[in-house]
Amino acid sequence: MSAPTDLAATAAPPGPTHAQLFVSFTKIALSGFGGTIAWAHRELVHQRRWMNEEEFTEMLSLSQFVPGPNIANIAIYVGGRFCGWTGALVAEIGLMTGPFVILCALGALYEKFGALPTVSGALSGISSAALGLLLAMGISMLKPFRKRPLDIAFILAAFLAVSLLGASLITTILILSPITSAIAWFRRP
Amino acid sequence: MNDEDTTLSLAGLFAMLGLLAVGGGNGIFPEMHRQTVELHHWLTATQFTDLFAIARASPGPNILIVTLIGWHVGGLLGAFVATVALCGPSGVLAYGVARVWHRFRETRWRRAVQVGLAPVTVGLIFASSYVLTRAADHSVAAYAITGITTLIALTTKLNPLWIFLAVGIAGAAGLV
Numbered sequence: 001m002s003a004p005t006d007l008a009a010t011a012a013p014p015g016p017t018h019a020q021l022f023v024s025f026t027k028i029a030l031s032g033f034g035g036t037i038a039w040a041h042r043e044l045v046h047q048r049r050w051m052n053e054e055e056f057t058e059m060l061s062l063s064q065f066v067p068g069p070n071i072a073n074i075a076i077y078v079g080g081r082f083c084g085w086t087g088a089l090v091a092e093i094g095l096m097t098g099p100f101v102i103l104c105a106l107g108a109l110y111e112k113f114g115a116l117p118t119v120s121g122a123l124s125g126i127s128s129a130a131l132g133l134l135l136a137m138g139i140s141m142l143k144p145f146r147k148r149p150l151d152i153a154f155i156l157a158a159f160l161a162v163s164l165l166g167a168s169l170i171t172t173i174l175i176l177s178p179i180t181s182a183i184a185w186f187r188r189p
Numbered sequence: 190m191n192d193e194d195t196t197l198s199l200a201g202l203f204a205m206l207g208l209l210a211v212g213g214g215n216g217i218f219p220e221m222h223r224q225t226v227e228l229h230h231w232l233t234a235t236q237f238t239d240l241f242a243i244a245r246a247s248p249g250p251n252i253l254i255v256t257l258i259g260w261h262v263g264g265l266l267g268a269f270v271a272t273v274a275l276c277g278p279s280g281v282l283a284y285g286v287a288r289v290w291h292r293f294r295e296t297r298w299r300r301a302v303q304v305g306l307a308p309v310t311v312g313l314i315f316a317s318s319y320v321l322t323r324a325a326d327h328s329v330a331a332y333a334i335t336g337i338t339t340l341i342a343l344t345t346k347l348n349p350l351w352i353f354l355a356v357g358i359a360g361a362a363g364l365v
Contacts, residue, residue, distance in 0.1 A: 173209060
């Protein structure tokens with residue numbers, strides 16, 4: 001009874017295998033219209049029960065801390081937690097393969113038919129709407145800063161630097177984020 | 190520039206953008222636009238916003254517009270290289286951070302960096318929507334669609350796919 005294998009067998013529900021990781025993240029990627037995070041939460045916490053709410057929240061915080069799409073970082077975290085780096089790789093490939101195949105097909109169609117007036121008309125309508133969604137995302141992200149004029153100033157600075165002054169992304173991030181982080185450091189009690 | 194050079198610069202550019210994709214990555218579009226349209230002339234401004242629309246209306250992260258740009262520039266190989274370049278380095282970084290996360294998640298500097306990145310991220314998202322709106326050959330109808338979609342997204346929980354369907358039909362009919 002004291003063998004490590006027995007201990008492992010009696011521990012919390014077994015974690016996923018590589019194949020299960022692949023299937024789950026393929027599912028999350030392909031059902032992810034309008035919010036992959038919500039689907040990931042459903043799949044990982046409620047359906048598969050690979051983690052609890054608390055761990056999911058912690059993982060979300062990590063995924064927002066490192067660069068890259070949050071859902072890709074979630075895949076890497078979950079895969080890595082249960083199956084090491086090969087698990088992270090498999091989860092990431094599971095997440096990306098479906099969209100990759102679909103986008104290649106759409107890319108090929110676009111090369112062929114993108115110049116047709118009906119297609120380019122439809123796409124310019126959709127891109128206008130997509131830009132509206134992006135703007136709405138920015139506006140709703142302003143909420144926590146309502147009573148923080150200094151933060152608003154830095155939001156404005158980042159916006160102006162990239163949009164009107166033509167500063168590169170790397171310059172903007174490397175100059176502004178150390179300042180804003182230093183301010184956050186001193187503002188905390 | 191020959192094909193191999195193009196594929197290499199594609200890889201270099203998207204690897205860098207992947208590492209700069211703070212706060213989810215919606216702030217990298219101005220730089221991506223500047224590099225691919227204005228500096229390298231891999232595609233026109235209209236093609237860029239077309240691909241942006243396709244990526245947004247398809248499953249997967251919006252950032253996978255790089256797959257479409259890669260396809261446009263270099264077919265299947267281009268698409269593959271662009272996707273791996275974007276996800277690879279940032280993925281390795283995410284894996285590394287996840288492994289040591291428990292060691293510094295409670296530290297003051299980690300919170301300070303995360304809190305500090307937030308306003309920069311929001312500013313970059315506004316820059317993205319501004320630059321891409323200006324870049325597209327925008328008609329009055331297109332501005333109206335952008336404005337109305339913004340309002341709908343802020344005030345309702347309507348699935349954006351319905352909006353895409355409606356404006357896609359309107360656009361195909363030549364109304365945009």
